[in-house]
Amino acid sequence: MQRTLSSFPGSFNKLFGYLMDETKDRKVLFHDFEDGAEGFELVAARFCDNKKSLDCISFWTWSELLVALKECQDLLSASDSSLILEKILDCVVTRLASLVVASPCTCSSQNTRISWWFEDLLVLKIDLIDKVIRMSISRNIDHATISKFLLCYQRSRFLTATPTEKCKIMEVMINLLSLLDRSSFSCKLLFGIFRVISSLKISSHHKSILENLIGSQLDRATIDFLLVPSSRRKGYVYDVNLVLRLVKAFYIEGRCFVLASRLRKVASLVDSYLVEVAADSHLSPSKFAALVLVLPDDARESHDRLFQAIDIYLEVHSGLCEAKKMKICSALNYAKLSTDALKHLARNPKFPSRIAIQVFINQQSKLENLFEDKTHLVDTFSSSVFAEESIDEKVSSDQVLVYAKRINLPNKAEHLDVQLQGMQCTITELEKYCGIMQTQIGNIPRTRLSSLGNNARFLPKLCS
DSSP states (O other), X not given: OHHHHHTSXXXXXXXHHTTTTOOSOOOOOOTTOTTHHHHHXXXXXXXXXXXXXXXXXXXXXXXXXXXXXXXXXXXXXXXXXXXXXXXXXXXXXXXXXXXXXXXXXXXXXXXXXXXXXXHHHTTSXXXXXXXXXXXXXXXXXXXXXXXXXXXXXXXXXXXXXXXXXXXXXXXXXXXXXXXXXXXXXXXXXXXXXXXXXXXXXXXXXXXXXXXXHHHHTGGGOOHHHHXXXXXXXXXXXXXXXXXXXXXXXXXXXXXXXXXXXXHHHHHHHHHHHHHHXXXXXXXXXXXXXXXXXXXXXXXXXXXXXXXXXXXXXXXXXXXXOHHHHHHHHTTOOGGGSOHHHHHHHHTOTTSOHHHHHHHHHHHHHHHHHHHHHHHHHHHHHHHHHHHHHTTOTTSOHHHHHHHHHXXXXXXXXXXXXXXXXXXXXHHHHHXXXXXXXXXXXXXXXXXXXXXXXXXXXXXXXXXO
């Protein structure tokens, strides 16, 4: 030790230099040495880092490595860097990445190769855990196992930790989770962490990281997760701003492309949330409008749940002006509303009068398009039949049909007939709606077959 320390310039060199040629053992007493024997061990360790051979650490047992880690965390601060510490960490992580089935010293009941080391590392401080986990990630240790350990560590350390220590643990935990694969932890775990930090003074930066993590898995969440109470000073019941941020984070995580199936799940979740918060009398029109407009139109296959939420909100907030109502209702796509929803909307006094007019115009246009399609199908079918009658004007109608079979015309006629039947059902449904709307559409001819004379009997009946 004397030769090692004396090789460095400074006080130690002056102290031991003149003694190097003597063969007698010498003892040096340090009176009032700061931090006592442990402080001296730390100094010695720092000096020895650059000279001592560290290869023997690889042969230490698991228990010896744990003891060394504990001593290092007691001697070294979080900002200190030590070759000895790095070597010990390297050996520890190498053991974790190996296929060792059980720890030699663990007393954990889960004595498997997946989690045998959990209990052994729970005694380490969070700064050292940060180093262990980061090195484990770089060694491709299973991310799901790492996330489970972090949760286990948080629960264990929180039993005795101070509020300041809890904040430090959660901030490190959030940082480490952000380095893992998104599939390695559940949405439930993330919302659990969110509930924990809500009572702590966590930095806004770490809150933002956590919200981005949650947003990336928003399609795997349930409505219970989103019903987070808002702070008392905001007035409304649930934290609407949180949901808005999570939906935006979902889009940011997906960059410019989000799978339609995932988007549908998020839309369904948002609609359920809208129905829950719509009855809140303290929820401002601007916040509710932001919620109904946060998703694009193509996110929803049906707008019935959205209409339900808006209906509830307008009933609770009956004093809204027309402009605010129109802003909220602008999210509705009438083409994606069911017949029942359209009936309710047309006769609902809570909605602006202009909405009912827009619904009628939209449905009238749809009805006219359906009749145009129906007429086109009739003309196509008629042309096919009359083309065959031109072969022989004296052939009876039965003979025409028999001849048509020989040239596969019935196959086309049968296909058109199926289409016409489907159109008939749709038209009947729309006619019922128009009757309820009490509008004067007029008598629209069911077919244009009157011009065909007696030949019309060869064509199928369109409507009953």
